[in-house]
Amino acid sequence: MTSSLYFKRGVVLALATTLAVALAACGNKEAPTKVALDDQDVLTTLNNYVQTSQLNCVAMPVAFNTPVEKKYAELKEPNGAQLAVLVKLGLIAEQPAEAGKVEFVPTDKGKEVYDGLQTNPPLPGFCSGTLAIDKVVSTEAKESGDNYNRDKVVYTLKLDNPAAWASDADLRKQYPDFAKLVDGAGKDHHDAEIESRGQGWRVIEPNALAK
Template sequence: MRYLKQTGVMLLMAAGLSACGKGGDADEATVKVDQAEIISALNNELHTAERSCIPMPVRFAEPVAKDFAKETEPNGAQLATLVKIGLIKAVPAEGGKVEFEPTDAGREAYTGLADPAGPGFCSGTLEVDKIVDDKTTEERSDFRRHEVRYTYKIESPASWQGDAEVLANYPDFAKLVEGVGKAEFKAVVESRGQGWRVDSLGDK
């Protein structure tokens, strides 16, 4: 009888220890990730990536042929498109050539280095539309790494974003515009307990 009582006590103790262990694991497993923080980190990175831009085929003040629209190097069709949508204007240069200056609208849209073709004119700002998949690839007490897939949107798009000539002469930009709300980008984000940082920002 005493043996049975001792056995019962030991079983209850084991069950209690087991329950404690499970509770600890459950607590760790239920730590929730605030996706708004991940989205904020992604948006900060996208804002500086300048992906919603179209490049300027030549440097400003670089002389080109007067009938530049027919040229293939630099891309005359792109230059003619930028003139048509009012981002640049052609002014006379030496030797019967022309060079380009940004218009007021062009100065407002022009920014840093566009990806991948150099300085360009940007239409709005690329941002996260929604998180499609958020997968934890590494997790420790002080570190997390997630692989995220998301769709995107273009905030405050320029009036020329949907122009047929722009889309025809800038195929990469056209692909970006057509993919709004549908195409997926992926990124790897990391956290050490004090917010999230983007480790890598890919297209697919």
């Protein structure tokens, strides 16, 4: 009888000790690392990301040297109103093409700000100034594990050295997303998810995020 009692007490003590160890382990679990708002590595990563996003560019609606109708300003496809405003601003010029049509080439002014936009299909575009991070508003730890962190970063943008043509009313009307970006500089919040595996941060492209 006494032996059985000691055995039961031993079992209870062992269970209590195991529970205490488990609770202590939970209490000592590291919290996800929170990115500092002034983390220079994060700022550099975000700046590289937004500077290649080409959000500060307006797309050329048709490939160069592609014949279109002479009355292109009335066209819906390609966007004739966009072509007309780019001609008006001196970024492209029209020239005669076969069958009484016209085609477009970049002007010297246009070549200075020309870049390839990541559209489908790829079309050339004209970029205004340099897009950069204005400030990091907040960060939120999303995931943390062995040598891995994933965070959501909210930030505002600034547009340095904008081109004079970027303020043209007709251009703003024909490129509303571009106008929204310009008007929202320093105010509108943008967000991105970044991850680190112990060797700096990188931006996770939206289509790479887990569903």
